[in-house]
Amino acid sequence: MHRPSAEPRAVVAISTDRVDRHGHTTHAGFHGYVHAVATVGGALPLLLPSAPEALDADTLIATVDGVLLTGSPSNVDPARYDAPQPHAPMLLDRERDATILPLLPRLVEAGVPLLAVCRGFQELNVVYGGTLHPAIHTLPNRMDHREGDHQRPIERWYDDSHALHVAPGGRLAEMVGERPLQVNSLHHQGIDRLGQGLRVEATAPDGLVEAFSVAGAPGFTLAVQWHPEMRVGDCPLARALFSAFGEACRARRAERLRSRFH
Numbered sequence: 283m284h285r286p287s288a289e290p291r292a293v294v295a296i297s298t299d300r301v302d303r304h305g306h307t308t309h310a311g312f313h314g315y316v317h318a319v320a321t322v323g324g325a326l327p328l329l330l331p332s333a334p335e336a337l338d339a340d341t342l343i344a345t346v347d348g349v350l351l352t353g354s355p356s357n358v359d360p361a362r363y364d365a366p367q368p369h370a371p372m373l374l375d376r377e378r379d380a381t382i383l384p385l386l387p388r389l390v391e392a393g394v395p396l397l398a399v400c401r402g403f404q405e406l407n408v409v410y411g412g413t414l415h416p417a418i419h420t421l422p423n424r425m426d427h428r429e430g431d432h433q434r435p436i437e438r439w440y441d442d443s444h445a446l447h448v449a450p451g452g453r454l455a456e457m458v459g460e461r462p463l464q465v466n467s468l469h470h471q472g473i474d475r476l477g478q479g480l481r482v483e484a485t486a487p488d489g490l491v492e493a494f495s496v497a498g499a500p501g502f503t504l505a506v507q508w509h510p511e512m513r514v515g516d517c518p519l520a521r522a523l524f525s526a527f528g529e530a531c532r533a534r535r536a537e538r539l540r541s542r543f544h
């Protein structure tokens with residue numbers, strides 16, 4: 283995108299997974315997040331390496347205008363919320379945990395806008411002392427929140443899957459109203475105990491927490507269990523979230539520049 287005379291955009295750091303690629307350590311992220319931040323959020327996406335030695339909260343706070351925590355096939359290490367290690371194989375990404383989790387309280391306290399999706403939603407819950415259930419679909423009173431039929435083409439995995447009840451009077455209600463909506467669902471785990479100081483912003487029909495914010499945070503915080511990034515082309519809810527996030531990042535950028543020059 284060539285923008286000769288335009289104002290520089292806000293900068294959004296996007297978390298990545300640490301993955302092995304032909305024996306090489308790689309920092310990887312899905313394109314949907316990059317596309318949503320750039321096109322609907324109107325910001326410059328930058329991928330954050332999943333490498334604790336490479337990042338520190340002070341530098342991030344001074345240089346980025348927002349942080350997007352992405353979804354991932356991997357899970358937060360249960361040791362992070364004092365749960366036993368699983369008996370069945372579970373995909374973990376301990377380098378991502380070690381990179382991202384320690385940064386989050388500082389970023390929130392500093393008012394850096396934060397949008398967290400799926401694994402990112404689960405990370406933020408754990409950071410605030412919450413816990414996760416490893417297999418929501420095995421609980422008697424819960425729906426199956428997994429992506430369903432793997433025979434479908436991958437883009438169909440992100441079709442709407444269940445209703446979303448938006449909590450009245452909250453941040454999400456401010457953005458999208460309080461009418462019932464529909465969202466997609468691609469997760470095995472879910473919130474068991476909500477972290478301290480987190481405010482429920484939406485629930486699924488079975489009562490599972492689908493969205494929360496950090497109560498009293500000085501900046502924009504929203505964590506969602508579904509995947510808006512893959513639906514910005516056709517879903518007003520998805521567009522509203524990335525648009526509100528982009529707006530918050532622009533306000534943060536303006537504030538950052540003002541405080542640098544005064």
Ligand SMILES: N[C@@H](CCC(=O)NCCCC(=O)O)C(=O)O
Nearest residue numbers: 353354355356400401469470471
């Ligand atoms: N592993 C956790 C998190 C689920 C999640 O983030 N899924 C994302 C799938 C890929 C994508 O980002 O589209 C769980 O299963 O609960």
